[in-house]
Amino acid sequence: MEITEFDVSLYCSRCQDETLHYVHYLNNKISSTECTNCHRKIDMHLNPKRELYKEIYKRVVTKPTRLTEEYSQDLNKFIVGVPKRALSKPYRLMKYVDETRIALKKFKSHH
Ligand SMILES: [Zn+2]
Incomplete structure (x- = not known):
């Protein structure tokens, strides 16, 4: 929404x-x-409820949504920018991704 x-x-x-x-x-x-x-x-x-329903429906039917596509594109850019040695430590990378996601969530909740 x-x-x-x-x-x-x-x-x-x-x-x-x-x-x-x-x-x-x-x-x-x-x-x-x-x-x-x-x-x-x-x-x-x-109808906000109808709009929300349509949005959820679209999200369920057509995965991934435009938003997650954009997000994963950003993530790809981000991963590309990470030095190769960091990629040999997937745990660290995952942690970073989670941190990014939390940061995004925080950013969204403030806007
Ligand atoms: Zn007027």
Whole structure:
């Protein structure tokens, strides 16, 4: 589940002008937009539960997900950057990977 919020200039039919809108994204879909000038809100009526279900379903059906692909790509880059002598010690490498994962988790929970 990914929620993104940002401000963007959009045309408001009530203000009849381009105004700053507060846009709320749910998994790369606009869930709502709000005109910061007149506070006219357009709700796309996305069902968060349904979106979450779809996401989980997609994750189960198409493994690995785009996210884990990106993550493993980063990991590959990381492993490539590790000196060869470190690769002869798989335990250390695994430990490092786990640490990276924990670091990623920590990073995510703060954002
Ligand atoms: Zn407006």
